[in-house]
Amino acid sequence: MINDLDQSYQAFFDPKRPDSKRPKIKQKISDNGSYLDTQAHIKDGKIFPTTNVKMSNRKLYTGGIKCSEAISDLNDKNKRYRMRFIHRDHKYYAAISVKRPVKSLMATGQWDGVDVNVDHFNSTNRVVWLSKQPLYDRKLGKVVYPKTRMARLYDKIAHYQRALAKKRECVIRHAKKNKQKIDRRLWQTKNYQKVQLKLRQCYLKVDHIQHDIVQKYTNYLVKYHDRLYIEDLDVEHLKMGIASKGLHRSLFGYFRQTLAYKCRLFGRELVVVHNKYPSTQVCPNCGFAKAGNNKITLSGNQKHHTKHNEFKCYHCGYTADRDAKVPASLIRYSADSMSEIMKRQKLGQDYQVLGI
Ligand SMILES: [Zn+2]
Structure with missing residues (x-):
């Protein structure tokens, strides 16, 4: 030993x-x-x-x-x-590894919710874009969505992976034809190794960017808020991504882990919202949740003729962007009201979400 x-x-x-x-x-x-x-x-x-x-x-x-x-x-x-x-x-x-005493930050009296989406993190005052970032193009006079550096790196990774796979397939096919023994040394040529190295460099860069994004964002959240609400990251969310599934899966876990330990370290409260909580349907203004026909879906609302990104409360008349108001709705969550909410959801009528 x-x-x-x-x-x-x-x-x-x-x-x-x-x-x-x-x-x-x-x-x-x-x-x-x-x-x-x-x-x-x-x-x-x-x-x-x-x-x-x-x-x-x-x-x-x-x-x-x-x-x-x-x-x-x-x-x-x-x-x-x-x-x-x-x-x-x-x-x-x-x-x-050292155990440190809990540092306490000044109380700010602010609460916030974080909505984790496939391409962005969304909280009340800050949105962090991951794969595509909206930019206003003056020449075109409209908002365009160029890829972020991380998304471009992922494209590169896909390219290099394809190149390597192609090389392997080609060599294996050739070896089978000549009845050679298949050995990994056959395709480990200098060029192959060069591409492998480039691939590793891309992964490393992506790793650093992800680390940077999550660390800065969680620092901001913990510094300015006494209590933070995050959604329980269920499979439902991850299913939404078609091409970008692999892209963000690891980032979600990392984000939650980092936020959890920072909240613990600085004495902030972290509330994990139940995954059945209807954050999209709840009005942050009056606390009524939509059910049945009144629900806002990915294709809008048939009954009230609203678009997919348009949230309109039928009780108090509050209007907002569908995604932008989610953090405000998350703050209305309380664990005690969940059983009641699930009961009401089945009835298909609008209901009041308890809480604050
Ligand atoms: Zn309302």
């Missing part, structure tokens, strides 16, 4: 690590990897990985690793940390 740990330590920190299989082209990603140390400790703001006295050949970093960030508040000679060293983009990072 100690031998294994030592070997992986040596391999991880060795700058001359052999990597002969890598194609020789201009490289934007360094060889990423990580190494887990469960017994590291911190002294004078420096990290000391596990030392093994018997192995004399380990000379690297015995004086401790200096960090660019101040970690002196973690100084504890006797405490052992579970630390993961990560090598990424020519830099080394150390991830330390």
Whole structure:
């Protein structure tokens, strides 16, 4: 065991690590990897990985690793940390898990709901676009929807994946014809590896963009709101996406996870709205929900002749865009009223949503 740990330590920190299989082209990603140390400790703001006295050949970093960030508040000679060293983009990072006390932010008195859509996150004052962003084109005099950088990267990914699949198919067909043994080495040519590398670069970029979007957006939400409502991300939502299903699936989970931990960390309240809650049908102004014939559907409303994106309340006359008012409707949710709502939905008559 100690031998294994030592070997992986040596391999991880060795700058001359052999990597002969890598194609020789201009490289934007360094060889990423990580190494887990469960017994590291911190002294004078420096990290000391596990030392093994018997192995004399380990000379690297015995004086401790200096960090660019101040970690002196973690100084504890006797405490052992579970630390993961990560090598990424020519830099080394150390991830330390530490329990921190809950920080409290100032109460703002604001509540907000977040509606997670296939191509955008929607809250009362901020909409974050994922695949297509509306822009006003002055020349054309109307709003156009150019693709975002992330969507363009996904196009690239699809292109590279097709190219790789084509190459594999071609080689396999050729091998079958010549009754050769099918081996992955047959198609692992230099060109194939170049495309593979480009593909990996695209994935990495997408990863960074997604991270950026979610972190900034959740920061905003947590900073300015005491209580946040999000919908339970059910399969119904994911079914809506036809082409972009794979595109956003991982982002949804990541968003919810990040928001949940930030709410916990900063003492904000996170309410997960029941997935049967009719957020589209509820009027944020008077709290009446539409049912039966009055419902707004994807093709509008037949009975009242409204369009698919037009929300009109038949009780108080409130009008709004169908998607834009969802966050305001989410705020009206309370878990106690769910059984009543489901009963009323079956009756097919408009009903008052309890709550605030
Ligand atoms: Zn109303």
